[in-house]
Amino acid sequence: MDGMPDPQDDRPDSDLSDDLFAGEDSAAADDADAADDAGEQKPRRTTGRGRRVPLILGLCLMLIGVGVLGWVGYQYVGTNVIAEKRFEDEKDKLRQEWENPPADDQGDNSGSQEADPAGGSGDSDARDARAVALLRIPRFGPDFEVPLIPGISDDALSSGVGIYDQAVAPGEIGNFSVAGHRITRGEPFRRLLEIQKGDEIIVETRDAIYTYVIDVPPSELTVDASDGGWVLDPVPGKQGEEPSQALITLTTCQDLFHSPDRSVGFGHLVDVQNK
Secondary structure (H helix, E strand, O other): OOOOOOHHHHOOHHHHHHHHHHHHHHHHHHHHHHHHHHHHHHHHHHHHHHHHHHHHHHHHHHHHHHHHHHHHHHHHHHHHHHHHHHHHHHHHHHHHHHHOOOOOOOOOOOOHHHHOOOOOOOOOOOOOOOOOEEEEOHHHOOOOOEEEEEEOOHHHHOOOEEEOOOOOOOOOOEEEEEEOOOOOOOOOOOOHHHOOOOOEEEEEOOOEEEEEEEEEOHHHOEEEOOOOHHHHOOOOOOOOOOOOOEEEEEEEEOOOOOOOEEEEEEEEEEEEEEO
8 A cells, every 4th residue: 555664665674685695605605506517517528538548448459459459369360270271282292202203313212302401302493392302190190291401491391391401311320300390380290299209200202211219209308509509410419420320300389379499309210111
């Protein structure tokens, strides 16, 4: 009604002041909440980037792992498949060569091809009949037969069992020394440490079959590659001595992983069958 005072106007000044300040406090609180909301939003904007970093690192580690597994798989499976195919190719080529008389055959039955095991067959094509003989070890089963390749390069040892450059020819007086992988690349000597004293080692050439018997099995002798060269001497362990026997030396890695240790076996010739 006109002329009637507003009941709220009769409140003490202190109450009015409280209302005023309460409004200011409410506004300040709203501002603080807004500031807090703004502050809370900043980490949310960086969370996506923060999550991408470990994701990328995880993918990189996964790719590295896949690459390592692929490399290991190739070494332990792939190289064996490739090498075994090369073993068969070398054996087939050698047998085909044996079926034909040697080009320089003048009636000499000494087997000039085996006289220089480091020289190969003399063919201008290094991939044709590089093998000069076949190696059989009865303890490994009736189907075990690998080509003997002059040299101990990676390529030679991926094609068969390698013949050391200083080796004599099979059956000759001196040391016929060979090397083969125990793991990867066809692993022809994987079971070499199973050989026992008295086991036969058979080497077949174009003209003869030579049978050696093991005297010292590879499981009983390990040498370091850096100072084990004496095992390749004409008389192993007796440097400078003139050989009087036809000997054979078998070498391979002592461990199933890369190491300088070599397992070595020695034997001597007991029988020759001319073909």
